[in-house]
Amino acid sequence: MTDLYRLLPEEMEQLVMDMGYQRYRADQILYPLYYKFPKDISEIKQLPKAMREELAAAGYTIGSTQEIHRVVSEDGETMKLLLNLDDDTSVETVLMQYPSTNPLGHPRSTICVSTQIGCAMGCVFCATGQMGFETNLKAEHIVSQVIHFAEILQQRGQHVTNLVFMGMGEPMANYDEMIRAVRILTHPRGFGIGQRHITISTIGITSGIDRLAEEDLQIGLAISLHAPNNNLRKQLVPTAGPNSVEEIIEAGRRYFKKTGRRVTFEYALMEGVNDSIETAMELARLLKGNGSHLNIIPINPTAGNFKRPSSGRVLKFEQILIDAGINCTVRVEKGTEISAACGQLRTDIVG
Numbered sequence: 001m002t003d004l005y006r007l008l009p010e011e012m013e014q015l016v017m018d019m020g021y022q023r024y025r026a027d028q029i030l031y032p033l034y035y036k037f038p039k040d041i042s043e044i045k046q047l048p049k050a051m052r053e054e055l056a057a058a059g060y061t062i063g064s065t066q067e068i069h070r071v072v073s074e075d076g077e078t079m080k081l082l083l084n085l086d087d088d089t090s091v092e093t094v095l096m097q098y099p100s101t102n103p104l105g106h107p108r109s110t111i112c113v114s115t116q117i118g119c120a121m122g123c124v125f126c127a128t129g130q131m132g133f134e135t136n137l138k139a140e141h142i143v144s145q146v147i148h149f150a151e152i153l154q155q156r157g158q159h160v161t162n163l164v165f166m167g168m169g170e171p172m173a174n175y176d177e178m179i180r181a182v183r184i185l186t187h188p189r190g191f192g193i194g195q196r197h198i199t200i201s202t203i204g205i206t207s208g209i210d211r212l213a214e215e216d217l218q219i220g221l222a223i224s225l226h227a228p229n230n231n232l233r234k235q236l237v238p239t240a241g242p243n244s245v246e247e248i249i250e251a252g253r254r255y256f257k258k259t260g261r262r263v264t265f266e267y268a269l270m271e272g273v274n275d276s277i278e279t280a281m282e283l284a285r286l287l288k289g290n291g292s293h294l295n296i297i298p299i300n301p302t303a304g305n306f307k308r309p310s311s312g313r314v315l316k317f318e319q320i321l322i323d324a325g326i327n328c329t330v331r332v333e334k335g336t337e338i339s340a341a342c343g344q345l346r347t348d349i350v351g
């Protein structure tokens, strides 16, 4: 069985030509896939009936995503779904909406996609990390998360504007399937979202960062740093061993040099762990002069025993970095109360 959402437009073209049909038939499959969201090949009425039957007989399908749980935040701006995929695995995925500044404009609709079920990286403050690793998602299952939300948004007259690969899992640990999904989602004859509207987030796997830099893509990179030195980082990200803080900073610099895309460092701020004045000063020294952006994220309530620092402490931490000339912001989290924010995704919310 091959899910049609797995195929790049060039592969779709090859498929129809191998079946003895003309090249344009590929677009008669691609357009409905990304704009009409058929649930079965028989619903692609632009194709001759015989061709639909041949595709199905050859083992091509349209993979289904069954929504088995939905939670919406009180303000209606964050929606977390638990989706059952056609291989009977379940994955969480989140939609975050930000109202437009123009009263007549569409909201910014960002989907936070998952690339794995569970995660092997074991970050001690992350609910997904505490689940352990279950499996890598196939490209079609990454694409399907976006398609599922695209259909929901289309019914409201809205559309997907941004994608962040910050859901469950470490994208670089499932590199080939992740990048196939990115190519399908950004292809003008596929889902067609702009490359600059995508951000890949990594815990700092430098080999993956270097590989991504060579892809000739204009996508954003976010690196989860969480600590300015290796001792502290090892406590928070137990698998950080192979890549030191210095190596990660260097990999970010290489990415920026190669792609021209500014790198964002993410820093989950935890009371009494990595929020001291000395730590802020050490972080400032580490990031000074490399042109990156720092996102400070006061930790969300998750599995571990970590506490969010008081807002005064957060502001003090931020001010030290600003005073040192670091380009930095405190991220306002969405979805915290429905456990849809960073580090809160896991698949045991039902049952």
Ligand code: SF4
Binding pocket: 119, 120, 121, 122, 123, 126, 127, 128, 129, 130, 167, 168, 169, 170, 203, 343
């Ligand atoms: S923070 Fe990211 S890399 Fe770390 S365990 Fe959670 S999902 Fe994995």
